[in-house]
């Protein structure tokens with residue numbers, strides 16, 4: 001039997017999947033790393049931690065593998081998007097990576113519009129200039145850390161840096177480059193116009209490549225450290241959401257994905273670049289050559305639940321925390337939560353908004369708060385689904401992946417709130433599976449990603465909405481939608497008090 005590895009460099013952990021030629025996940029290893037949050041709105045990681053944990057995860061996987069490691073023929077990546085990694089001319093990392101959920105760059109986003117023009121910027125990139133994207137981070141470093149900026153020779157995204165350390169090759173694939181805010185999405189080139197207007201040297205931008213393209217083999221030292229064969233072929237890989245889409249079979253029109261990881265996304269396949277959402281949802285190049293996807297993003301989806309767990313139930317596992325979920329009625333006895341704990345993107349692009357619990361009552365127990373957090377995350381994703389429905393998409397079946405898809409009761413809540421069938425796959429690790437599929441396709445095992453998907457992706461269960469609960473959630477959702485407007489001004493006034 002032959003095998004491939006999908007490396008998913010997530011925000012909370014790196015997850016490494018070993019998949020055989022029949023598409024069965026035969027083993028997986030997950031290794032966590034922390035977020036560094038020096039101030040409210042800041043979110044960084046040390047790229048060296050990604051390397052240490054990825055190498056360790058690969059090593060563990062190989063140690064547990066009973067066959068000859070040369071049977072593992074290929075490896076590819078999925079990575080958290082938008083994070084800025086700056087390297088100097090010796091390829092040393094110049095500072096911590098600034099991540100997708102860091103919102104320090106509101107002023108730089110305004111600058112981008114002032115210098116490029118908002119309409120022109122959206123024309124080129126098909127997206128708004130958002131705090132989380134890479135370009136405003138580059139401008140922030142240029143302005144606030146000029147010594148570091150001057151030493152920068154190239155910028156990379158998180159998984160591109162890991163790929164570089166595994167192969168010594170520098171590249172960025174289109175699906176991830178799309179999230180930098182510097183790519184001309186239709187032309188698939190770095191935008192010399194944006195670089196020119198913002199005075200960014202375009203030599204900082206790395207060479208571009210397709211997600212399934214062969215990059216090189218593993219470096220000798222990485223092969224030695226992990227036990228993998230030095231002949232293992234490495235393929236570029238893609239943005240985690242593009243890979244999540246591949247790993248869930250979102251490879252044709254009409255398919256919708258909901259992914260609840262640290263962030264939460266609702267994603268829809270786009271055959272070509274013709275749809276104009278005017279920046280209301282993100283619009284990026286897919287990991288499938290020539291295709292695109294649109295998506296709405298909740299910044300703190302799984303992260304809200306993780307925050308709640310770490311703050312109020314630090315020693316407990318998620319399974320335990322969620323054990324009482326179905327004992328609490330829909331609507332948590334009048335308790336609503338908005339998951340804006342690090343600001344928000346869709347539908348409210350707002351770095352200053354923060355979360356709320358509305359309707360706290362002395363009868364509420366911890367389980368009500370947990371249910372309210374889970375429902376609030378799901379309501380937030382419903383706002384993206386409604387945007388797609390208003391744009392004429394038919395969303396009656398949604399594939400659900402990510403850490404949030406591990407809990408059966410949460411999947412039922414998704415079906416009831418979204419008013420759609422929820423498809424649970426055999427593996428909820430969509431991005432890692434997508435990365436493995438890119439390696440399998442890159443190796444030539446299949447003629448297309450779709451052919452690979454029909455072999456690799458298995459549906460485990462379809463969960464239908466419960467009509468009574470769905471009706472109850474309709475009313476609750478309209479109350480939820482009012483909270484943003486009614487707490488916006490209060491949060492702007494509170495912003496100066498945040499440390």
Ligand SMILES: Nc1ncnc2c1ncn2[C@@H]1O[C@H](COP(=O)(O)OP(=O)(O)O)[C@@H](O)[C@H]1O
Pocket residue numbers: 009010011012013260261262263301302303304305306318319322402403404405406407410
């Ligand atoms: N057993 C579980 N049940 C429900 N949610 C879970 C469970 N385990 C993890 N999660 C949620 O999934 C999130 C992590 O999802 P994951 O897809 O691994 O994220 P990332 O790719 O961002 O690292 C956690 O923050 C948590 O909210």
Ligand SMILES: O=C(CO)[C@@H](O)[C@H](O)COP(=O)(O)O
Pocket residue numbers: 010011012079080081082100101132179240241261262263264265282297
């Ligand atoms: O910023 C975005 C998408 O635009 C996030 O979806 C990141 O790509 C991080 O993903 P997860 O770690 O939550 O999977």
